[in-house]
Amino acid sequence: MLQRVVRSTVIDAPIDRVWAVIRDFNSHDRWHEVVERSRIEGTDRSDQVGCVRAFTLKDGHFIREQLIALDEREHRSTYCIVEATVPLRRYVATVTLKPVTDGNRTFWHWESTFATPPGQERELREMVAAGVYEAGFENLRRFLQRGGDHGAAGAAAGSFPAALPVPCRRICVRAYGEPAVLVPENGEAPPPGPGEVRLRQRAIGVNYLDVYLRRGRMPAMMPVEAGRPGTPGMEAAGTVLDVGEGVHGLLPGDRVAAIGPVPGAYASVRSVPVAWVLPLPPEVDDDVAAALLLKGLTADCLLHDLAPVRAGTRLLVHAAAGGVGLVLCAWASSLGATVIGTVSSEEKARLARAHGCEHVIVTRDHRFADAVQRLGGADVIVDGLGDAARDENFAALARRGHWISLGQATGPLAALSPDQLVAKSATFSRPVVFDYVASRPELLRRAARVWSALADGRIRRPVIERHALDAAAEAHARLESRATTGSLVLLA
């Protein structure tokens, strides 16, 4: 009678990471402690169906096994023993992985059937179940935890013992004011608390919001008190150092980005809630992620939720050559919109045009309404200018137009009365992008749309101006001078 053994577990890592190890038929001597040595016979590759691996076990036994099925879609590998010094006959085993979507973990199912010499059934069942399968679960778990599948990156992560503070560099604001208040200091990043992920940040995105925080325009968001400096910054990309209790699906060495509603990103190491963390596709570099994440998510909300843009929509984008501006120009034009942009110089006009902005208005004094009305008026305005352009924006709006106030570079908008809107049957909104990525599934879904738009060219690779983290003051001065094009990124 055939014996049957089934064992299963849950591994705290995403399925792609577990599968990358399991699908390699020659990987066991790197992670399974009973296997001393593994090699593939002949010149076959280790994912070639039909290949044979020769195992030498630590206890001196010798086993040859053949891969008889490999299924990338079902994450399934089936193999049999062709020759062994242990008395397992007609042994066929199958490993199947399934994603645990709740927590981004992996369900691992390992089963086999085999025959044994009479009287050895129980002994051999237990040897397979505990000695091979359950031991394998534990061994692979530890292998992934120490980043064994990541090579150098994992080794580096492993050199920081978990649950200890890690030295870090961060930008501190001890009094609101001009760029010079951004002062780099040495500090310590405490270990991640429950539900937190500690990140080694390599690229940090600079946004105009950071300028408002530094100037003290939003003291509730970034308080600055004696002995308790504020650190600006909403987004960064890098790798996972370690995770706190209750965090699933992220391991040291994983490449991630983080974005959230509480500032603090201008730092080389910091802990954030797991809800802010998203894995990065391999083709998206750290500096590209930092340059694009908040700006891309903003564009995604604007174009898909707040003002659904269709073929023929006339979209007015201010600062069209800025970080958000360039993303909007490219993405909206790929949706068929007619993009009208304002910029402050001819050089920026060329850049905006190259990103799909059809009509570019060069103005340094916020005069654009007449030009926009000659094109039929704006169905949607994305406004980062604020009060100095308030009357011009209203004049530029088409009937039934939607005015989205995203920022206030020239100062807070004077009150707008509902009766003013009725004159144009207009709508006005003042969105905060973090409310549109408040749950992790929504964040992951929107970020996936941004990376996919980047991959297929609907948005261009961002134009990036890079500064060292220590030179944050210089980066802010550049951003406020209106001299920059594209996105600013701090490298830590």
Next chain:
Amino acid sequence: MIRVYVSSVIDASADTVWARIRDFNGLPLWHPAIADSRIENQEPADRVGCIRHFHTRDGGMIRERLLALSDYDYACTYEILESPMGVAQYVATLKLTPITDGGRTFAEWSAEFECAEGREGELTEGIGGGVFQAGFDALKRHFGRR
């Protein structure tokens, strides 16, 4: 064909979880989004082919036919006959697998369906999050969470 797949880990044995969800007429007992349920024509709830007729808490009426039930595989497959969701050829499967490590349960809930173009995201999120994951969350609360 749109496919939705949600899976979770529940801290109870597959036998125990199955006992709570096996009853095709029992959704209101364990799923927070379901208000009431009855089986049409007074048929038994484990007769393959029977139709459950129920209301969601927001008032929607749904009729679903049991297509397969396996106490051996801990699995149940059903199709939607009538619903306000705007889906066609909707077939879903709820399946449990024992996790030998710790005596827990791996629970999978998946569906395939057709829908109008442009509604894929909204329906995927509503069904995957609002129905499947919400059901698993309720089971995790009920059985405690490891």
